[in-house]
Amino acid sequence: MDDKYGLKAAAARRIALREIGDKVLLENEHIRMWEVRLEPGQTLGFHIHYHPYAVLSLSGGENEIETISGRKITVQEPAGSYTFIDEMREVHQLTNKSNVVYLSRLIEIKSVTWTV
Template identity: 60%
Template sequence: MTQDYGFALARERGIALGPIGHRIVEENELTRVWEVRLAPGEELGFHIHYHPYYVVSLGGGDNEIETIFGKTIATQEPLGHTVYIDEKRAIHKLTNRSDQTYLSRLIEFKAVRWTYDDDPAQARPEAGEQTPEGYAAAFREILEHTADLPWEPKSLKGLYQKMLWRDEETGASIALIKFDKGVGIPNAHAHASNQFMYCLSGKYRYIPTGTTLVAGSFYCNPVGSVHGPTIADEATIFLEIYDGPHYPVQPPWYTDPKDAT
C-alpha cells in the first residue's frame, strides 16, 4: 500500500517544495550542514527530507511544525536542544512562535537517501534499468565497531581518541575522546568551528563556570566562544563532533600538530 506523504496534495495546491534550510554551511560526500535562521513569526516553507538528519539548536524557543495535511506539532528548541530524525515524515513547514530568533544547524547524513512512493521523481530504478548517475554513491556507508578500535594517546598525557570519521578538506570530524581522571585542558581556549560533545560516561567540569557534564549530557560550544580550563573529576568518555577545523592555531598543551586537527 502506498503511503501518502503529501506530494499529490502539494501538486493539487500548486505548492513548490523549498529547501530544508536557508544556506549550506558545509558539505562533503557524506554530510550536508544547513543553517536554519528564523526571526520571530517567520516560517521555513513546505519541504521534505530525503536523508536522516540531526538538528542542534544554537538559540531559540517555541517552534511549530505544520504538515501539509494541517496537523500542527508544537516543539521547544532552546539553545543546546538536539533531535535526531531517522524516519520519513510528510511534507511540512516550520514556524518560529517565540519572541527570539531561532538558529540551528541541521546535519543531513547523505549515505542514506529516502524515496517516497507517492513522489514519481524519486522512484527507484527498476531491475534491469540503468542506475542514474550518483545513485549508488548516495548509499555508501561507514561502519566502525568502536570496541575494536584502539585508544590512540594524544600528546597531552591522559587524553586519548578513537577517530571515527574525518574530512581532510574541511577539518570536520567525529571521534570518541577519553580523559583519565584528573586530566583536563589546562588553558582557556576557543575553537575554529562549532564543537558538539555528548558525554557517554564520567564527570567533566569547566572550572571557571562549574559547568559539569555527566553521562547523557550534551554540550555545544559555538565557534570562537572561550571556555576552560577543564578537568575530568572521573574518567570520562565523549562523542565529540566538529563541523570544521578544531583550533585556529596549535594550542600549547599539544606537542604534536596532528593532535590539534
C-alpha cells in the same frame, strides 16, 4: 490514492517545495549542514527531507511544525538541544513562535536516501 508523505497534496495545491534550510554551510560526500534562521513569526515554507538528519538548536525557542495535511505540532527547542530524525516524514513547514530569533544547524546524513 496513497499520499503518505503529502507530495501529491503539495502538487495539487501548486506548492513548490523549498530547500530545507537557508544556506548550506558545509557539504561533502557524507553530510550536508544547513543553517536555519527564523525571525519571530517567520516561516520556513513547505519542504520534505530525503535523508536522516540531526538538528542542533543554537538559540532556543518554540517552533510549530505544520504538515501539509494540517496537523500542527508545537516543539520546544532550548539552546543546545538536539534531535535526530531517522524516518521520512510528511511535507511540512516550520514557524518560529518565539519572540527571539531561532537559529539551528540541520545536518543531513547523505549515505541514506529515502524514496517515496
